[in-house]
Amino acid sequence: MIEIVRVETPEQRAQMTAIRVTVFVDEQGVDAEVEMDELDTDPSTAHVLALAADGTALGTARLLAPEHADGPAHIGRVAVLSTARGLGIGALLMTDLEELAVERHGVVVDGVRSVSVELSAQEQALGFYARLGYVARPERYLSEGIWHHDAVKVVTAPQ
Numbered sequence: 714m715i716e717i718v719r720v721e722t723p724e725q726r727a728q729m730t731a732i733r734v735t736v737f738v739d740e741q742g743v744d745a746e747v748e749m750d751e752l753d754t755d756p757s758t759a760h761v762l763a764l765a766a767d768g769t770a771l772g773t774a775r776l777l778a779p780e781h782a783d784g785p786a787h788i789g790r791v792a793v794l795s796t797a798r799g800l801g802i803g804a805l806l807m808t809d810l811e812e813l814a815v816e817r818h819g820v821v822v823d824g825v826r827s828v829s830v831e832l833s834a835q836e837q838a839l840g841f842y843a844r845l846g847y848v849a850r851p852e853r854y855l856s857e858g859i860w861h862h863d864a865v866k867v868v869t870a871p872q
């Protein structure tokens with residue numbers, strides 16, 4: 714049983730950092746100083762952790778608030794420890810942050826609350842995001858030596 718929790722305590726923040734260092738810095742070669750950025754501590758940023766039944770942290774992701782009114786929210790830094798992949802944890806993290814995005818940043822049109830969520834998807838993870846309904850733009854760009862595509866999804870609150 715996996716539980717998704719909001720990062721609130723210094724201990725949870727340390728667990729989040731440890732996962733991102735393991736996955737992005739050690740495994741993927743991202744510069745540690747780029748990986749942890751100022752948005753991590755911005756009060757408008759939300760971080761989540763995926764916890765196993767024994768409390769072990771297995772994955773993390775973050776939600777950034779829109780940069781301007783009517784702009785998209787951003788989900789990023791989605792990381793699951795290599796030993797825990799393929800179990801649905803990444804999808805659980807995404808679903809939780811999508812719910813939070815529509816709750817915090819959604820706008821109501823014709824009685825329907827929705828928000829646009831954008832992310833910067835590594836090419837090797839495009840299939841993961843596509844299964845969740847994200848549509849990738851064809852243009853690719855290099856970031857930290859890794860090919861990325863922007864991808865977008867309109868998330869609607871349950872009726």
Ligand SMILES: CC(C)(COP(=O)(O)OP(=O)(O)OC[C@H]1O[C@@H](n2cnc3c(N)ncnc32)[C@H](O)[C@@H]1OP(=O)(O)O)[C@@H](O)C(=O)NCCC(=O)NCCS
Pocket residue numbers: 736790791792793794797798799800801802803804805833834835837838839840841842844
């Ligand atoms: C990408 C990542 C977050 C996926 O997490 P995960 O827990 O393994 O994913 P899930 O088990 O929830 O997979 C959900 C679905 O996506 C599929 N999927 C997962 N990773 C995929 C990938 N890289 N390419 C294509 N499909 C993928 C799964 O097969 C599953 O499909 P299903 O619903 O048909 O069974 C994880 O592999 C990871 O942390 N990778 C390293 C860091 C990274 O690349 N992060 C993304 C940066 S943009």
